[in-house]
Amino acid sequence: MSPYLDLDNTESLRAKVDKKACELFEAPPGEPQLQVSRLTRQGNAGEKEITSFLKNQDITDGLGIKALRRESNDLSQIFIVRQNHSWTTLNISRRLFEEFLGAYGVFSKIWKFVFPLGIKWEENEFEFPGFASRHILPSKSDPGEAYESAYILRRVELRNRKPVEGQRPWSIRQTAVYHKFNFNSASSKPSSTQGPKSTFLLIAPSRTSESQLHELFELSVSDENTITPWNVHRLLVVDSLRGWMDYMAWIEVQLMEESSCVVLAKVGAEKEKLSPLTDFNVNFKNRQTLKILEDYIVDLQVILSTMRSTVMGIRDLCKKCCARHHNKEEEMYGCDYAIEEFDEHVKEIETCIMRAEALRERARSTAQLLADLLSYEDAIALKELTGRSTKDAAAVKVLTVISLIYLPTTIVANFFSTQFVHTSDNGRMKVSTHAWLLAVIAIPLTALTIAMWWAWVGYINASIPEVPPSLLDTRRKNGFRCLWRKKRAPSDPESEGAFPPSTIYPPKIPQPLGSSGTKTWSSTATTVKSG
Numbered sequence: 001m002s003p004y005l006d007l008d009n010t011e012s013l014r015a016k017v018d019k020k021a022c023e024l025f026e027a028p029p030g031e032p033q034l035q036v037s038r039l040t041r042q043g044n045a046g047e048k049e050i051t052s053f054l055k056n057q058d059i060t061d062g063l064g065i066k067a068l069r070r071e072s073n074d075l076s077q078i079f080i081v082r083q084n085h086s087w088t089t090l091n092i093s094r095r096l097f098e099e100f101l102g103a104y105g106v107f108s109k110i111w112k113f114v115f116p117l118g119i120k121w122e123e124n125e126f127e128f129p130g131f132a133s134r135h136i137l138p139s140k141s142d143p144g145e146a147y148e149s150a151y152i153l154r155r156v157e158l159r160n161r162k163p164v165e166g167q168r169p170w171s172i173r174q175t176a177v178y179h180k181f182n183f184n185s186a187s188s189k190p191s192s193t194q195g196p197k198s199t200f201l202l203i204a205p206s207r208t209s210e211s212q213l214h215e216l217f218e219l220s221v222s223d224e225n226t227i228t229p230w231n232v233h234r235l236l237v238v239d240s241l242r243g244w245m246d247y248m249a250w251i252e253v254q255l256m257e258e259s260s261c262v263v264l265a266k267v268g269a270e271k272e273k274l275s276p277l278t279d280f281n282v283n284f285k286n287r288q289t290l291k292i293l294e295d296y297i298v299d300l301q302v303i304l305s306t307m308r309s310t311v312m313g314i315r316d317l318c319k320k321c322c323a324r325h326h327n328k329e330e331e332m333y334g335c336d337y338a339i340e341e342f343d344e345h346v347k348e349i350e351t352c353i354m355r356a357e358a359l360r361e362r363a364r365s366t367a368q369l370l371a372d373l374l375s376y377e378d379a380i381a382l383k384e385l386t387g388r389s390t391k392d393a394a395a396v397k398v399l400t401v402i403s404l405i406y407l408p409t410t411i412v413a414n415f416f417s418t419q420f421v422h423t424s425d426n427g428r429m430k431v432s433t434h435a436w437l438l439a440v441i442a443i444p445l446t447a448l449t450i451a452m453w454w455a456w457v458g459y460i461n462a463s464i465p466e467v468p469p470s471l472l473d474t475r476r477k478n479g480f481r482c483l484w485r486k487k488r489a490p491s492d493p494e495s496e497g498a499f500p501p502s503t504i505y506p507p508k509i510p511q512p513l514g515s516s517g518t519k520t521w522s523s524t525a526t527t528v529k530s531g
Contacts, residue, residue: 013108016115024118025097026089031082033092034059034100036068039076039217051075053217062099069103076198076229078213083204086173087120090203104199106148106178107134113150113176117203123172125302128152131313135320147181149317151310153240154303155206156247168296170247172303176203177236181229181321198229202236209239230338233314237345240307244352248300251359254293258286259366287374290367297360304356308349315342 027033038054059065059079068077079100082091090097101110112129133149153175178201202209212235322335415421420435 010108013111017111020115020118021094023120024090024114025092025094027093027096028084028091031091032056032058033081033096034065035080035082037078037080037214037217038068038071038074039220040071040074042073051221053214053221055214055217056080059096062096062103065096065100065103072197074197076200076217076232078200078202078232080205080210081201081203083117086171086204089118100201104180106180106201107150109134110150110178110201113152113178114203116152117174117176123299125299125306128154128174128303128306130306131310133313133317145183147317147321148179149181149314150176150178151313152176153236153310154307155240156243157206158243168250170243170250172299173204173206175205175209175236175240177201177233178203179229179233198232200229200232205236206239208242209236212239228335228338230318230335233318234338234341237311237314237342241345241348244300244304248352248355248359251293251296251300252362254289255359255362255366258290258293259362259369261286263369284374287367287370290363290370294360294363294367297356297363301353301356301360304349304353308346308353311342311345311349315339315346318342 035056035058037056039051040054041049041051059068068074071077081097083089084091100106109132112132116127116129129152131149131151133147136144136146136148138145154172155175156170156172159169159171180199182197182199205213213232216231216235318335318338322339415438418438420432420438421429422432423429
């Protein structure tokens with residue numbers, strides 16, 4: 001652990017490290033845990049100094065780390081911790097990792113950038129921190145002045161294996177970076193015999209960035225102008241920005257495929273209010289696909305926003321170093337050029353952020369249009385069901401009229417088929433003297449049925465709160481009471497029989513089926529005619 005813990009709680013930090021250590025560290029057998037590439041300068045007094053590059057030296061224990069810490073001739077040291085996959089443990093033991101942190105006095109904030117790595121079952125973009133830095137002033141115990149910084153850069157790469165169904169062919173990976181920039185305490189600018197000593201720790205870098213860093217160090221052997229830590233930061237930032245444009249183009253293609261199924265759907269008859277779609281083959285699975293794409297875009301926006309603040313933090317730190325320690329006469333550090341490049345990277349990230357927002361808006365409009373058309377299909381199905389119900393009701397009405405026509409005949413036929421009417425031996429029809437029993441029994445039962453119906457109607461009317469008097473009178477007029485009221489001359493149903501809207505219910509504006517007060521069959525992408 002670092003001896004300088006800032007304002008962090010040492011006990012809680014140690015407990016969190018103990019909890020996550022099994023998911024973070026595991027030294028694979030037969031593979032290097034920690035490697036270092038060194039750019040060193042050697043030479044006797046009065047002789048020309050020789051710069052050399054030592055590549056991928058294996059570090060196996062804490063003694064080797066302490067020996068490297070005492071190497072005063074090294075201009076730059078880049079330690080690398082590798083990771084086989086973005087969801088697996090780091091290829092280093094916890095003991096060796098903590099020995100490195102202690103030997104180089106790494107600040108405790110480095111753990112915030114290590115915790116998001118290691119074994120993970122799902123990605124959470126909100127656990128990745130932004131840029132962090134610290135200015136170490138000279139003291140009696142340590143006369144040197146230094147800057148510390150740490151950050152995580154996310155990058156997107158195509159998978160090396162064929163993706164399964166429903167899985168994107170892209171993989172979002174990350175590289176954690178720690179940098180300590182040391183200066184001599186003798187003066188405010190670097191010594192002429194020894195430049196600033198830079199120490200980098202790269203966790204899970206890409207193979208491309210590793211090869212480019214080696215090329216940079218080999219170039220630094222012959223060109224001293226490239227011996228600057230900001231070139232390392234530049235290479236890492238460029239490597240992280242390389243694939244995001246292609247990734248957004250892939251998302252755009254997926255959105256276009258989903259939207260084309262909806263936008264290009266043909267309507268059977270454009271003049272009809274609800275005309276069925278002839279080639280509409282979209283279901284809820286398409287809505288799920290759009291939701292997944294929306295989540296991709298949201299994650300993209302979070303990543304790009306964090307990356308922008310990270311690059312701006314690197315640029316500001318570079319400005320501080322240029323203002324305090326840059327020798328403008330020799331211009332050996334290339335700070336000004338690096339600052340200009342970081343500004344360009346910030347502009348590129350801002351462009352990506354704007355495009356990501358456009359993608360998100362397109363995903364929203366496509367999802368809204370899909371939801372509207374699914375509702376439109378439901379309305380068409382309901383319209384067809386209503387049409388069939390109307391036809392069935394008409395058929396029932398015809399049957400009812402036919403039944404009413406034959407009802408008197410049926411009653412008479414039933415009466416003559418009873419025992420009250422019989423034919424004598426001589427062929428004459430006789431009515432029984434007890435035929436009056438039929439009327440005595442039938443009339444009270446009919447009255448009882450009407451009374452029960454009337455009581456039920458009264459109970460229903462009483463359960464409706466605040467029924468307007470005009471409506472109650474109208475309902476009574478439509479009851480069986482009208483059967484024994486005095487006949488009146490027929491009137492115009494539109495003038496007397498119809499209910500004035502102002503006395504019963506407020507007028508309603510007809511709306512499309514399924515309307516809930518908001519637009520249902522329209523969206524920002526298209527508008528379906530509703531009459």
